[in-house]
Amino acid sequence: MVTANKSSKGSNILEFDNDAIRAREQEVAQETDQSIMDRLRERFKILDDMTLAVKQGNVRAMIVSGPPGVGKSYGVESVLEKADLFNKLAEKKPKYEIVKGAMSAIGLYAKLYEFSAPGNVVVFDDCDSILMEDLSLNILKGALDSSSRRFISWNTDSRILRSEGIPDRFEFKGAAIFITNIKFEHVRSKKLRDHLDALESRCHYIDLQMDTTREKILRIKQIITDGMLDRYDFDKPDEVRDELVKFIDDNQTKLRELSLRMVLKLADLRKSFPENWQATARTTCMKRG
Ligand SMILES: Nc1ncnc2c1ncn2[C@@H]1O[C@H](COP(=O)(O)OP(=O)(O)OP(=O)(O)O)[C@@H](O)[C@H]1O
Numbered sequence: 267m268v269t270a271n272k273s274s275k276g277s278n279i280l281e282f283d284n285d286a287i288r289a290r291e292q293e294v295a296q297e298t299d300q301s302i303m304d305r306l307r308e309r310f311k312i313l314d315d316m317t318l319a320v321k322q323g324n325v326r327a328m329i330v331s332g333p334p335g336v337g338k339s340y341g342v343e344s345v346l347e348k349a350d351l352f353n354k355l356a357e358k359k360p361k362y363e364i365v366k367g368a369m370s371a372i373g374l375y376a377k378l379y380e381f382s383a384p385g386n387v388v389v390f391d392d393c394d395s396i397l398m399e400d401l402s403l404n405i406l407k408g409a410l411d412s413s414s415r416r417f418i419s420w421n422t423d424s425r426i427l428r429s430e431g432i433p434d435r436f437e438f439k440g441a442a443i444f445i446t447n448i449k450f451e452h453v454r455s456k457k458l459r460d461h462l463d464a465l466e467s468r469c470h471y472i473d474l475q476m477d478t479t480r481e482k483i484l485r486i487k488q489i490i491t492d493g494m495l496d497r498y499d500f501d502k503p504d505e506v507r508d509e510l511v512k513f514i515d516d517n518q519t520k521l522r523e524l525s526l527r528m529v530l531k532l533a534d535l536r537k538s539f540p541e542n543w544q545a546t547a548r549t550t551c552m553k554r555g
């Protein structure tokens with residue numbers, strides 16, 4: 267069964283294939299905790315390695331997909347920031363930009379032009395609306411193409427582009443990363459599917475699969491163990507860590523979302539209301555009923 271989530275334009279953006287998720291849950295049930303955690307760590311390591319390869323210009327285009335709040339943006343951003351440190355220290359303009367949210371086709375074109383030099387990276391993070399509009403999508407296809415030379419053109423006369431000194435055709439020598447929550451193989455809308463297939467065939471595609479509750483909980487535990495909560499400077503960090511992990515474990519089916527973002531929300535509450543944070547969390551972080 268497919269549960270569709272319609273966008274404002276009426277096309278299906280996110281569709282959850284519940285049968286596929288159930289089948290995946292059965293597969294994951296056969297695995298040990300350790301093997302799941304090793305697998306997840308390896309995937310995120312690949313995300314880091316690939317992001318670095320994009321920054322170094324060895325990989326020219328990459329799509330990253332995965333559920334909300336698992337660390338896609340964090341992973342890509344941390345690697346780019348670190349790799350661009352030299353520029354930052356020299357107080358030069360960063361050679362990468364992370365673009366978030368909605369963007370017009372002309373805005374997309376102009377952004378790619380701005381970052382068209384070799385060594386530059388443009389990250390489109392949660393910019394799914396680009397996929398819904400043919401003009402934007404064709405520009406994106408041009409940017410994400412892994413062929414040796416990528417020319418991107420703007421076919422109509424534009425006063426805005428002229429006034430900005432942007433040509434109506436240019437070679438994109440930079441690199442691009444597209445981060446999305448859309449799970450490509452679960453999309454059923456024929457039109458969107460064809461577009462996504464076209465993008466996927468053009469560039470590297472990393473799916474940070476984590477569809478099951480068990481995988482999400484284990485990833486949460488893994489990142490907490492890595493020190494995600496250190497920045498809170500809790501008085502008794504180990505006790506607080508165990509308290510938070512137990513709360514998440516006990517309420518895994520009730521929490522609105524199982525994600526690293528939820529961990530931070532709960533840690534914020536623990537920090538603000540050490541005595542009764544759980545009651546507040548029940549009201550603000552849990553599904554009704
Ligand atoms: N390895 C990590 N260590 C510490 N904090 C992390 C780590 N990964 C993610 N986080 C934190 O978890 C939160 C969610 O991560 P992030 O924003 O990267 O998720 P996302 O996968 O991009 O989600 P969305 O699809 O909703 O954009 C962020 O506040 C981020 O700082």
Ligand SMILES: [Mg+2]
Nearest residue numbers: 338339391392
């Ligand atoms: Mg993100």
